[in-house]
Amino acid sequence: MQTVGFVIPTLNEADRIGQVLASIPRTELEALGYRATAIVVDGNSRDGTREIAQSMGAHVVRQRGRGKGRALRQLFVDFPCDFGIVIDGDGTYPARHAVSMMEPLSDGADMVLMARVRQNGSAKADRFNRMGNRILTGTANLLLGTELQDLCTGMWGFKSRVVRDLRFEANGFDIEAEVFARAAKHGYRLRQLEVPYEPRDDGSKLRPFRDGFRIFRRIVREALRRRH
Numbered sequence: 666m667q668t669v670g671f672v673i674p675t676l677n678e679a680d681r682i683g684q685v686l687a688s689i690p691r692t693e694l695e696a697l698g699y700r701a702t703a704i705v706v707d708g709n710s711r712d713g714t715r716e717i718a719q720s721m722g723a724h725v726v727r728q729r730g731r732g733k734g735r736a737l738r739q740l741f742v743d744f745p746c747d748f749g750i751v752i753d754g755d756g757t758y759p760a761r762h763a764v765s766m767m768e769p770l771s772d773g774a775d776m777v778l779m780a781r782v783r784q785n786g787s788a789k790a791d792r793f794n795r796m797g798n799r800i801l802t803g804t805a806n807l808l809l810g811t812e813l814q815d816l817c818t819g820m821w822g823f824k825s826r827v828v829r830d831l832r833f834e835a836n837g838f839d840i841e842a843e844v845f846a847r848a849a850k851h852g853y854r855l856r857q858l859e860v861p862y863e864p865r866d867d868g869s870k871l872r873p874f875r876d877g878f879r880i881f882r883r884i885v886r887e888a889l890r891r892r893h
């Protein structure tokens with residue numbers, strides 16, 4: 666049986682990590698021939714996130730340093746499964762959609778990116794992020810020659826060799842921009858699917874201006890790197 670590791674970054678997600686872990690579609694994946702494991706990579710939460718994750722059978726890793734990028738990179742070195750699915754630990758992405766990611770991943774695709782489609786209109790708090798994401802996605806497509814639908818999605822899958830081959834540097838929320846840009850540049854085949862998304866109304870770790878700027882800077886760096 667092939668293995669699929671769900672990589673879940675968390676920072677103080679005690680209210681939500683339980684629901685994310687419970688919604689991993691283990692049975693459906695098993696029926697398709699995949700054994701799922703949950704790997705929570707935690708940024709030193711102080712609200713009991715790690716304990717909850719452990720009690721639900723997840724493999725829990727404490728990250729070194731801070732930031733979502735550092736957390737993911739720590740797991741990518743020697744990634745232990747055949748496939749990986751990154752999914753935020755805040756319950757905003759439906760883990761059950763992982764099932765639909767396996768067909769492209771087991772076939773021609775090296776990565777599958779899940780583009781967010783907002784449900785029930787758009788919450789006010791989310792409107793700003795959404796606009797920022799549109800601008801960043803458009804900038805990336807322009808500068809990198811990609812056709813990305815959602816540069817900052819927190820749900821994406823990969824064949825393990827992709828994260829083993831590419832050496833990433835991003836420490837924070839610019840990790841997705843770096844991964845997608847490099848994968849595209851290296852000729853890896855990216856498939857995009859849509860996924861329903863429920864924006865959170867509290868507990869966000871994203872600081873729109875600071876993180877938006879870092880993502881922008883990352884896109885520019887990757888674009889300049891392409892010319893060498």
Ligand SMILES: Nc1nc2c(ncn2[C@@H]2O[C@H](COP(=O)(O)OP(=O)(O)OP(=O)(O)O)[C@@H](O)[C@H]2O)c(=O)[nH]1
Nearest residue numbers: 674675676707708732733736753754755869870871
């Ligand atoms: N390990 C780790 N996880 C983090 C860190 N910062 C954020 N996360 C997690 O990364 C995921 C995404 O963070 P969010 O704060 O939801 O950021 P976002 O999804 O871009 O922003 P929202 O639209 O407000 O949800 C969540 O599961 C967080 O708990 C960190 O420093 N370390």
Ligand SMILES: [Mg+2]
Nearest residue numbers: 753755757865
């Ligand atoms: Mg989120």
